[in-house]
Amino acid sequence: MSASTRMSSRLAAWLPRLVVAPSLLVVIVAVYLFILWTGLISVTSSKFVPTYDFVGLEQYVRLWATPRWHTAVANLFIFSALFLALSTGLGLLMAILLDQNIRAEGALRAIYLYPMALSFIVTGTAWKWIMNPGLGIQRVVNDLGWTDFRFDWITNPDMAIYTVVVAGVWQSSGFAMAIFLAGLRGIDNSVIKAAQIEGATLPLIYRQIIIPMLRPAMLSVIVLLSYIAIKSFDLVLALTNGGPGTATELPSTFMFSATFRRNQMGVGAASAVMMLMTVAAIIIPYLYSELREKNDG
Amino acid sequence: MSKFIATVLAATMLVPVAARAEGEIEVLHHWVSQSEVDALNVIRKELEAKGFTWKDSAVGGMSGANAQQALRSRLTAGNPPGAMQFLGWEGVQWAEQGVVRDLNDLAKTGGWREALAPQLLPFVTSGDAFIAAPINMHRQNWVWANKKIFDDAGIAVPKSWTELIAAGQKLQEKGIVPIAMGDEPWQIGIIFDALLSDVNGPEFYQKTAIDLDPEALGSPEMVKVFDTLREVRGLVDNNFVGRDWAVATGMVINGEAAMQFMGDWAKGEFLAKGLKPNQDFYCFATPGQVTSFQYLIDSFGMFTVKDENVQNAQTALAETIMDPKVQKGFNLIKGSIPARSDVSVDDFDDCAKLGYQERATAIEKGSMQGAMTHGFAAKPEFASVFSDVAAQFFVGTMSSEDAVKMLVSGIDNAR
DSSP, X not given: OXXXXXXXXXXXXXXXXXHHHHHHHHHIIIIIIHHHHHHXXXXXXXXXXXXXXXXXXXXXXXXXXXXXXXXXXXXXXXXXXXXXXXXXXXXXXHHHHHTTTOTTHHHHHHHHHGGGGSOHHHHHHHHHHHHOTTTSHHHHHHHTTOTTOOOOGGGOTTTHHHXXXXXXXXXXXXXXXXXXXXXXXXXXXXXXXXXXXXXXXXXXXXXXXXXXXXXXXXHHHHHHHHHHHHTTHHHHHHHTTTOSTTTTOOHHHHHHHHHHTSSOHHHHHHHHHHHHHHHHHHHHHHHHHHHHHHHHO | OHHHHHHHHIIIIIHHHHHHHHOEEEEEEOOOSHHHHHHHHHHHHHHHHTTOEEEEEEOOSGGGHHHHHHHHHHHHTTOOOSEEEEOTTHHHHHHHTTOBOOOHHHXXXXXXXXXXXXXXXXXXXXXXXXXXXXXEEEESOEEEEEHHHHHHTTOOOOSSHHHHHHHHHHHHHTTOEEEOOOOOHHHHHHHHHHHHHHHHOHHHHIIIIITOOHHHHTSHHHHHHHHHHHHHHTTBOTTOTTXXXXXXXXXXXXXXXXXXXXXXXXXXXXXXXXXXXXXXXXXXXXXXXXXXXXXXXXXXXXXXXXXHHHHHHHHHHHHXXXXXXXXXXXXXXXXXXXXXXXXXXXXXXXXXXXXXXXXXXXXHHTOEEEOGGGTSSSOHHHHXXXXXXXXXXXXXXOOHHHHHHHHHHHHHHHO
């Protein structure tokens, strides 16, 4: 082997690493270093600016004694669970209905997918007006003659979080539909034909054959929607701005106000660490199972 | 032709030289609306007349929280702006970090301490240092009312909260929304702050909102404050969720609603429609046995810098801000009154005059106090507990006793 080919093969081995190195460095500093730093701040008495005197878990005790944080955590679970279940369910239903060789399918698909093209800010603002009892649905129905009709969830602190779910589902179920539809199109027709020859009814075919075959699509939908659910900060800000009062607070809005508006940088950091732990508790088992499957396969 | 060239040369060469000699100052602030920018131009023009350059650095949004964040990163990077707009405890907290320039020598020669109400000093001084030059003063506890609605219903300006609530119920029966407001915690906080002082007197406000005395916080008087707040809730329409304060002001202007509780920045909305105080609308203080004046001020602090040119510009800016003529010009546009107590308000509108006069009485009676909701009483970590509890109470069905319990434990948790 000549010196030049040895050089080029060495370069070929190192080039990918060299190219990746700067972005890797940025990720290490901008993500992992700051995660560590946030963890560090959460065990200090930091208030207005970072200070480095350690107080142990005091900020976590303080965090869990704050009613506003409890509201935020409860809301995150209510919102994520309902948002995931409803978006996935509705998306699947719409995909199956659209898959029945109907007319104008392309146009319908575009209509259902369209909300996804809007930003959460637009969705939030539109639904804020639609659900305002004095402007939106309630007003329209009342003016039509049903004067007893009430739809005032957005003004009721116990129900307001469900208005966020409604707006989120409206925006994202079309997206779930598109992925399921792609999955349905990928299923081999001969499988269905074979089942039909065996005498299986259509509901049975869907329940026993098609939906189980959609598992990869289901996984992508759930992963993508969970990520949308966690970053739904802007939807809440536009729709209810955390209100009425503080009823629709989410951990992300809590963290922002504690850190930047309330001089409680330590509590803010503690809440950020709690959020990271929650996400890690879901993601790590998932990653673990995915990686293990690959190794086995 | 040669004259033209000479002029061009002079323009291109002399001006930069002059600017370099006198210095440029970067001012970080969060005033971006038209009237705010117009008001700032009063300071800017005066500064430029002294030969300094004003470099504008406006970061709007989140009531100044975005500008604060910009400042934090600038300071961390060792590149602070020459001057910064401060609200509430911000200036004092930065001074405790040792990054704010002491303006004591200017304050002494200018007689600033004597020109300001003593109640302001905690926000513009830190220890012996004078750390910020206050430009204006807003009052938070105003009521803005539609005069036609009041006259048609035969209602006079209420002298107590009992009268105010009775008037509101009378209007409600006639199908008018008595109180226009939104559900944002700070809008609710404005009413809560006023009630603390109006229902139980300014000493109670001092004990709770400023001293955080546990006994006063858990007292029956506090229950009474929440009881009154519940009665106020009954006078607000059910569509108040998500309503911007300026939209609520619009409801009063259009005659859809009778009253709004809001700081004197609401006045601009009336004046912009060509309405006149006491002819088209009323402005009066929230009613209490002792009329309170809950203030907030905007001030400008200077950061410690090495560059002498910037230091000179800082001196000039601080002196400009404290110039009575500038304070008058600025506040005529901004809708507030001068921070200096010795500037005449003869050219101002009737509401400003009333505020000026009530401020003088309030200083005597000890009822001039910082507005908690805007950060001028308890530190933010405590003030936010008050606003959380008041907001949750207001929009929900919590009992006054539970709200008081929640307040006491919340304050303890934040200590």
